Amino acid sequence: MSKAPRAIRLDPTAPEGGLGPSVSRGDVAILPESEPIDVVEPAAVAPVKRRWSWGGLFVAGLSGFLALAFGVWAEQTIAWLMSQSSVLGYAALACAAVAALALAVMLGRVIRDILRERKVEALRLRATAALADGSVDAAKAVATQLTALYGARAETAKGRVQIADSLPQLFAARDVLTVAERSLMAPLDALAQAQIAQAARRVSLVTAVSPRALIDIVFVLVACARLLRTIAGIYAGRPGTLGLLRLARQVLGHLVVTGGIAAGDAVIQQVVGQGLAARLSAKLGEGVLNGLLTARIGLAALAVCRPLPFVEAAPPTLGDVAGDLGSWGGKDSGA
Template identity: 80%
Template sequence: MSKAPRAIRLDPATPDAADESFARGAGVTILPESEPADAVEPAALPVARRRFSWGSLFVAGLSGFLTLSIGVWAERMIVSLMNDNPVLGYAALACAALAGLALLVMLGRVLRDILRERKVEALRQRATMALAGGSAGEAKAISAELKGLYASRPETAKGRAALDDALPQLFAARDVLAVAERSLMTPLDLLAQAQIAQAARRVSLVTAVSPRALIDVVFVLVACARLLRAIAGIYAGRPGALGLLRLARQVLGHLVVTGGIAAGDAVIQQVVGQGLAARLSAKLGEGVLNGLLTARIGLAALAVCRPLPFIEALPPTLSDVAGDLTSWRGNAADA
């Protein structure tokens, strides 16, 4: 049963008690709104200071002691040879000078590699910030530095020319960086993916036929080191020994952040969960798994060494660089 309509008189001259109490401010308290947790800026968070390390002090002290010891030993050896036979003394002095010159060149190359890697990291961070809200001028400056980084690379000559033609017509940061990625990064990405696929196939084949587990371990380590050096050479120059160690540490950190060294649940289920090792042989299953792990390390190295984040291009996956390894399952089922 519906209620009959009725009229309600609105008289502004006689406000109700609630309006009067609100006008007097009685019992009314204004509380500041609390910001959500997501609104906290990352820059406002306290920065953890690096604490004093006794291990670093020990390494520095030991390195200085060994350097002084070698210098004193070389000086005494040269003086002794000079007193006994001046010809041998001058020969030892010349050898020491050559060794010192070679050491300085090696240290210079290591410093150059480290500076180049830091430049690539800085470019990637600046590009990420420009994509988040930068101007077109910042993006064009990043593109100019990127073009200068690959000025001596013949495979990027066509892309550099296309980038020069397109930059005056672009007025958005994302468009500038997208064209730079398409012009300069695409050929380098193809080279890096080819290196990863080749290393994964090589590791899979060798570890599948090798008779000893020690040979598998040594070969996988050597192949991964060569793969890291090859990918670094494609994007930022071929690193030396110290640069390779630094790159390996960065790749390991990237693997930890992105989910560990596992190849992924889907691929592991295709290789191990569906009985590939049982259908063919245990060694073949180990070879496929080692190849997938090598490909995973290569993809992490690609993400670390690439000077631009992925903008329009899709990041390569395991199926892109090691899809032929997982296709062995289908061949085994057909057999």
């Protein structure tokens, strides 16, 4: 909306508190300029509240019932075998003890994976809150915890030394997290993007040459599961089966929230190139689309597993990890 021309008094002898009402001087009206200054407030970070649900209550109750039923059945089986033969009874008891030990170890690993994932998620939330509040102490605490998280990783040794040398000299939250991102997240991001690009190319190639749609579906599901586990291993450790299911649920929720569950024509034209999709065969176009969807799932997993929000670096896009999926058709068309 256009404004009428104004003149602002620059006379230093003007009284404080403004010029008061408009002063007419010929055909020019001298008005006080009172433009509002747009201040961008940082977005508040809402704490994530975990609430119980009827579905979770049903699963908990059913799991408890099945555990009790299995325990009663095992006890009755061992007692019956013991009444028939002490050798068979002790053999069954030994097998039950080995199975119980293996189950306890598996449950311990599952709990460890879930706690690690929650630790990474809490670290990302604290980093986001530190950026919004500008708290230097909170940012340094996040950087210290991030260094401890990757303390056993050989590829982050140089980055940990850089963070230790730079923290005493930094006095802004964004600077602290930027150094942490450059030192620790940059090599891990490059490795994760390479894995996403490799998985997208593999899915695109296999689904383009496979003769059956069932093979396509099975291969895409297996490739996406492997990709999720690989990205989780890069950032937060290799998850188990239950951890992988929890991660898949988080990735699906991220895709739904960001609206990126499907790649439309605009995305295909941006990544593959305008007019190129029309020259591709139907099967090759299907392979390219499957590769794009795999890359999109990988990017969502990267955003979920990354313990820091993107501070200085730009989030990777489909063009960064799947920009060469249409190179086959591009070379053929250019010949």
